[in-house]
Amino acid sequence: MMFYYREDLFKQYGLKVPTTxxxxxxxxxxxxxxxxxxxxxxxxANDSGLFAGLAQQAGAKWWTTSGEKWKVGIDDAAxxxxxxxxxxxxxxxxxxxxxxxxxxxxxxxxxxxxxxxxSAVWAPGxxxxxxxxxxxxxxxxxxxxxxxxxxxxxxxxxxxxxxxxDSGHKSAAAKFAAWLNTxxxxxxxxxxxxxxxxxxxxxxxxxxxLKSPDFFSNQADFYTKAAEIAKTTAPSAWGPNVNVAYTxxxxxxxxxxxxxxxxxxxxxxxxxxxxxxxxxxxxxxxE
Amino acid sequence: xxxxxRRSYGVKGxxxxxxxxxxxxxxLFFALPIGYALWLSLHxxxxxxxxxGAGARKEVWAGIGNYTDALTDSELLDGxxxxxxxxxxxxxxxxxxxxxxxxxxxxxxVRLTPFTRLAIFLPYAIPGVVAALLWGFxxxxxxxxxxxxxxxxxxxxxxxxxxxxxxxxxxNIAVWGGTGFNMIVIYTSLRxxxxxxxxxxxxxxxxxxxxxLRIKIPMVAPSLxxxxxxxxxxxxxxxxxxxxxxxxxxxxxxxxSPLMKVYQDAFxxxxxxxxxxxxxxxxxxxLVLSFGFLRAANSRNKQEAAR
Numbered sequence: 001m002m003f004y005y006r007e008d009l010f011k012q013y014g015l016k017v018p019t020t021x022x023x024x025x026x027x028x029x030x031x032x033x034x035x036x037x038x039x040x041x042x043x044x045a046n047d048s049g050l051f052a053g054l055a056q057q058a059g060a061k062w063w064t065t066s067g068e069k070w071k072v073g074i075d076d077a078a079x080x081x082x083x084x085x086x087x088x089x090x091x092x093x094x095x096x097x098x099x100x101x102x103x104x105x106x107x108x109x110x111x112x113x114x115x116x117x118x119s120a121v122w123a124p125g126x127x128x129x130x131x132x133x134x135x136x137x138x139x140x141x142x143x144x145x146x147x148x149x150x151x152x153x154x155x156x157x158x159x160x161x162x163x164x165x166d167s168g169h170k171s172a173a174a175k176f177a178a179w180l181n182t183x184x185x186x187x188x189x190x191x192x193x194x195x196x197x198x199x200x201x202x203x204x205x206x207x208x209x210l211k212s213p214d215f216f217s218n219q220a221d222f223y224t225k226a227a228e229i230a231k232t233t234a235p236s237a238w239g240p241n242v243n244v245a246y247t248x249x250x251x252x253x254x255x256x257x258x259x260x261x262x263x264x265x266x267x268x269x270x271x272x273x274x275x276x277x278x279x280x281x282x283x284x285x286x287e
Numbered sequence: 288x289x290x291x292x293r294r295s296y297g298v299k300g301x302x303x304x305x306x307x308x309x310x311x312x313x314x315l316f317f318a319l320p321i322g323y324a325l326w327l328s329l330h331x332x333x334x335x336x337x338x339x340g341a342g343a344r345k346e347v348w349a350g351i352g353n354y355t356d357a358l359t360d361s362e363l364l365d366g367x368x369x370x371x372x373x374x375x376x377x378x379x380x381x382x383x384x385x386x387x388x389x390x391x392x393x394x395x396x397v398r399l400t401p402f403t404r405l406a407i408f409l410p411y412a413i414p415g416v417v418a419a420l421l422w423g424f425x426x427x428x429x430x431x432x433x434x435x436x437x438x439x440x441x442x443x444x445x446x447x448x449x450x451x452x453x454x455x456x457x458x459n460i461a462v463w464g465g466t467g468f469n470m471i472v473i474y475t476s477l478r479x480x481x482x483x484x485x486x487x488x489x490x491x492x493x494x495x496x497x498x499x500l501r502i503k504i505p506m507v508a509p510s511l512x513x514x515x516x517x518x519x520x521x522x523x524x525x526x527x528x529x530x531x532x533x534x535x536x537x538x539x540x541x542x543x544s545p546l547m548k549v550y551q552d553a554f555x556x557x558x559x560x561x562x563x564x565x566x567x568x569x570x571x572x573x574l575v576l577s578f579g580f581l582r583a584a585n586s587r588n589k590q591e592a593a594r
Contacts, residue, residue, distance in 0.1 A: 045537055046534055065337055068336040068337055069336075069337070070337060097537065098536075098537070099534060099535065099536065099537060101534060102427065102534060102535045103423075103424055103427055103429075103430045103535075104427040104428070104429035104430050104535070107429050107430050108429060113429075165340060165341050166341070240334075240337075240338050241556075243555055243556060243557060244555075244556050247541055247551060247555045247556065250540075250541055251540045251541055251542070254537035254538075254540065255537065255540070257537050258449070258537035258538055277556065281332060281333075281334045281338075282332075282333045282334040282335060283334050283335075283336070283337065283338050284335075284336050284337065
């Protein structure tokens with residue numbers, strides 16, 4: 001994940017690209033002072049993946065195992081820190097609280113009502129359709145950090161290749177999966193046809209990634225920078241009922257964002273729903 | 288007598304042969320899925336340990352566990368209450384408008400009847416999801432032309448996607464889409480009232496308003512009952528409008544209506560067993576309410592006929 005911002009508007013309002021979350025919050029407040037009708041960004045409750053990535057950056061491990069039991073750490077200190085940070089920004093009206101991917105959001109990005117977006121390497125594609133008029137006006141920087149000495153990022157989305165236990169050709173499938181994700185030709189095809197950013201560091205600066213995306217033609221080092229950021233990706237830990245946690249996030253955080261209420265309580269709901277579902281299904285759950 | 292009977296023996300199998308396609312289709316695409324849903328609703332998945340590896344997930348008998356869970360789940364009940372609130376707006380407004388429009392079209396001195404009829408009916412031809420998208424666009428202050436005008440006029444701009452106004456916003460979509468259909472049903476039965484009834488009324492000195500209130504409305508009562516019946520069912524099953532508006536706002540939860548909860552449990556959580564139990568409960572409640580209404584309406588009609 002990284003930080004996308006309107007280079008021209010940052011300059012216009014005399015804003016500095018934030019390198020820490022503290023600076024990020026200050027940037028949001030500074031913008032509000034200079035242009036009260038504009039927002040640095042929004043806290044959107046309709047994509048749980050963004051929040052999951054931000055939590056990973058802070059060091060959260062939502063699902064871990066101990067023996068034959070799952071341990072759910074959604075409500076851990078790292079995630080609480082992230083939730084409280086965004087909840088406070090929403091509460092003091094420093095940022096917007098409306099969801100992403102709506103016609104209103106597209107317009108806000110396209111007209112410069114919102115001037116930054118915490119997103120991932122695929123953002124150029126989304127921005128191309130959401131904010132076509134702002135082509136060449138955006139720039140990408142590393143994600144703000146929790147402390148100046150750190151250099152970590154999280155993942156928003158991603159895909160992996162798996163072989164199921166009932167596969168009739170397990171070793172062949174495993175071989176194919178390895179080829180698909182490491183071979184130069186396979187990766188070039190994945191990038192070209194599937195629009196996928198490869199995990200294999202050797203492929204991150206080849207083929208489709210030699211030239212910056214059209215939308216970011218003003219930033220020649222887009223993919224060099226992206227490759228550097230990719231190296232700092234925090235490990236993530238997923239569990240068997242991500243879908244339940246994500247649904248709970250949407251409902252609990254949508255209500256909290258709307259009411260500008262306690263995000264910590266919403267996070268607790270997310271944790272409780274996830275644990276309750278695991279127990280209901282019969283999973284071993286460690287408290 | 289005997290010969291007629293003998294002839295009927297010869298074609299005894301015919302009705303069954305004619306029935307067969309319908310029975311097969313009914314069994315395959317109606318009875319079987321319902322049976323499967325009932326079977327699912329009485330089962331659940333039992334996971335052991337981490338849930339990894341073969342045999343870690345087993346489908347086991349759940350008894351009425353899914354049903355008691357659903358009935359004690361406050362979210363399902365809250366959803367039902369939200370839908371009742373929504374229906375309390377939609378049904379009277381939609382049917383009231385449909386009746387008024389039908390009576391107006393049926394009045395003596397009306398011009399442009401075919402055009403007006405089509406214009407009112409047309410929204411019904413728009414798929415519900417498309418209608419909800421269109422209205423959703425108009426409800427979002429940043430992109431709505433209405434808000435633009437309100438802003439220019441310096442008038443207050445209500446947030447239609449929150450709290451009480453959300454119910455109005457959702458109802459508006461249903462009323463916009465459904466009025467035309469109900470109007471056509473009522474209008475058709477108005478047209479079938481014989482002209483001599485009106486002549487008699489006119490000879491007795493009835494005004495057009497009296498004709499509407501004392502003759503037309505009582506005579507189209509069966510159509511009103513029918514449209515009410517359909518509207519109740521449609522209301523209880525409301526799904527596409529709130530689902531389409533959901534991504535646009537923080538105010539509509541993923542379980543806003545009972546059917547959305549069923550969808551969420553089945554495809555969001557992957558728990559088709561609970562979803563099947565909830566769907567069964569919704570189907571039973573819908574049946575009881577709609578047929579209960581139909582019975583009540585019929586017995587009233589009979590009483591009136593007896594008078």
